Amino acid sequence: MSAEHRAGAHTYRATLAWEGSTGAGYTAYAREHEGAVPPATEGFALSADPHFRGDATRANPEQLLVLAASSCQLLSFLHVAASAGLDVLDYTDDAEGVMPEDVRPLRLTRITLRPRVLVAVGSDVSRFHALVHEAHASCFIANSLTTEVVVEATVEVAPKENPS
Incomplete structure (x- = not known):
């Protein structure tokens, strides 16, 4: 936008x-x-x-809301990691939104973000976990929603390169 x-x-x-x-x-x-x-x-x-009654080959508004939450978490996380001088090499997310049919008004009641973060060799993983939570607290989209947004992050250190 x-x-x-x-x-x-x-x-x-x-x-x-x-x-x-x-x-x-x-x-x-x-x-x-x-x-x-x-x-x-x-x-x-x-x-x-x-x-x-929609077309499954096209994105729908509910998916876009989940994607917006996921994208915002990514951008917030990259910001706080870069500001802290920490090296993120890869970030993927398998996000999911749940809309129970028995809750009225019908709405997404929970968005779960599952980022998998790859960080540089020698990184202190505990610092990255703290930054995941800091990023979530500053995410504009999550802060705009009444829906619960949960972050279940996995942080992994890149494998060491073998010396030649």
Whole structure:
């Protein structure tokens, strides 16, 4: 999403477009739509979750919320690690959001982030675990949600290179 800074506030924009007809009822209209986040030049294809009659080959809003939480944690973590002078070599996440059908109003009740972090040889892993929690506390997206966001991080030290 593009960010503009105006008088002490950051503003983010997103555009959305859908075309069709709901005249034939809930089961008949298309859920496919297009989204964009200017000034990024590429848009993306969206739909509803397949459970709600959407197209499984397109991203849905619930997935995007989980992705936003995951991406924010990554960026917050890289910031605090770099600021602390620590060397992160690789970061992957297998994030998951849960939306129980028996909770009303229907909503994601928990997002679990499972980052796997690879750090440079000689790194103090305990420092990285502390930074994972610091990053979570400063993540803009997690702080914006009422949904519980849990971070279950694994930190590994890169294998030593064999001397030739």
